[in-house]
Amino acid sequence: MLVSVLDKCVGCGACAIINPEVFDIRDLKAIVNTDKIEQTEDLCIDAAINCPVNAIEINDY
Numbered sequence: 001m002l003v004s005v006l007d008k009c010v011g012c013g014a015c016a017i018i019n020p021e022v023f024d025i026r027d028l029k030a031i032v033n034t035d036k037i038e039q040t041e042d043l044c045i046d047a048a049i050n051c052p053v054n055a056i057e058i059n060d061y
């Protein structure tokens, strides 16, 4: 699974609350810790669903 944050992120922090292992806020934008995606895929999807501006992109491959 690939997880990325688009430029339209507004830094609300919701993703970092839902999945703190993968998402963190730096300079008012979410960043992704790719090392933890595999163990927390369901929470990555939850974060994407709950992002208020649809800034989290998930690609299965």
Ligand code: SF4
Pocket: 005, 008, 009, 010, 011, 012, 013, 014, 015, 016, 023, 029, 030, 047, 050, 051, 052, 053, 054, 055, 056
């Ligand atoms: S939930 Fe969306 S808008 Fe909020 S910090 Fe995360 S990626 Fe950015």
